[in-house]
Amino acid sequence: MYHSIARSPGDATRALSVAPEAFAEQMALLADRGFTPLNTRGLAASWRPGGGPLPERPVLITFDDGYEGVHRHGLPVLAQHGFASTLFVSTGWIKGAYDTGRGLDAMLDWDQVRGLAAEQAEIGGHSHTHPQLDQIPDDALWFELLRCKEIIAEELGARPVSFAYPYGYSSRRVRRTVREAGFAQSLAVGNGLARRRQGPYALRRVTVRRTTGIEEFERLVEGRAIARNFARDHALTKGYAMVRRARQVRRKAIRSRV
Template sequence: MTDSATQAWTTLPALMYHSVSSVAGPLRDLAVPPERLAEQLGALTAAGYRLVGLTEALDLLGAGSTEKMVAVTFDDGYRDFVTAGVPALTAAGAGATLYASVGHLGGYAGWLGQWSADFGPMLTWQELADVAAAGIEIGNHSLIHHPLDVLTPAQLRDEVVRSHDELEQRLQVKVRSFAYPHGYNSRRVREVVAAAGHDNATEVGRRLHTPGEKRLAVPRFQPTPDHTGADLVALVEGGGSTLVPTLKQAAQPGWRMVRRLARKAGRNLT
């Protein structure tokens, strides 16, 4: 990014949605009902924000745009995205990036264990192609949704490269954006993601993205069903609390070691 482009913007809010539905139980916050999603998108638009996918937002800002923008992203690739998410985005005049968990397409979110059916089925390949044809950016969310930072080099490459290449070959689109499963990444993971052909990627972060930060670790806020439209505008404009992101970042090395040891014992901690 050039110096002039860096000076043209100060922050980029990015949003991380999952299912467009209503569920009860421990995964409730990962599902935003269609009417709430419509309210949130409408409030952001009314507040003067242009809603676009992540790659488009980064490209526009890198070219010197000073527009108020919010990057809108959806993780996993549930079928409710095409039945409820796309209509809400279309009504709001919004773009978005959908990150597909390639190895789970046509099935269920197996990484959720006993809650794998809570959000319903995943998109099929044909439905994902329909989403791409509707103008939604398709991003990569890996093959089997494993935490990538505790995998062996061979497993990591397989998760990232196979999913990227299969998306490009089957959809005939350029796949530039990646979302780390569960948000976990490391320098080694980011290098593999970049080498596979992605030029930007997202983590969780729960804060604003700023100039000079890595395009391969863009932080996102997570809207919940409890966020009204006004709440979400306030979160985007206020930037949220910095305490939790700081504490989580400090804890990452130790938590990664715990997860690596657990994986050797046959458990996947997320």
């Protein structure tokens, strides 16, 4: 799971931004080690009953949000290797007619999104305004999903079939609504390998950061020592999950009194 690719990222995206040279080195490693990148749609299709076999050493390359550096720095490298990928866009952050002005850094425009789609990038949904979907009421959740889907279909001429949860957060209600909104599969974070048993609406990914060196990257894609790499993240996530559940209960109580 990537976010921004940039030499001089802003403060809001710095930790999850990868330097262009690091990204190129990481993609070269995938090629040298014989990995076969595929998109999210392809992985989910292979894991459904009757799906075809996965390619040799499959790996997903995914990008969240829609930062401009994915086109500027990522696209030439992906095209060089002939790699498939998936870009999950928050439609209200993409420059153009639907821009809410809330993007965290330099964002893609729709021509650049189309350019990525032309080079084997599947374009998936990532909501419209990038909220924590499990913390918003049903009407707002439906708006975020359907507005995102509608805009992508209008701009690209095809409805998106894959989705990624903003911040990686979901719940049973969110996953059910994503399915009912017409998305065939969706990705979380979880910092673990994707497994068939996770089901098509909770597939895990591992985070690639600015501090991820090439040796650590190799361990991640080989599936080695992932738990140790993200032990601190898992501990923080569990603690924050308790805080978020308490906030959600409080909000529900307030709404019930209104």
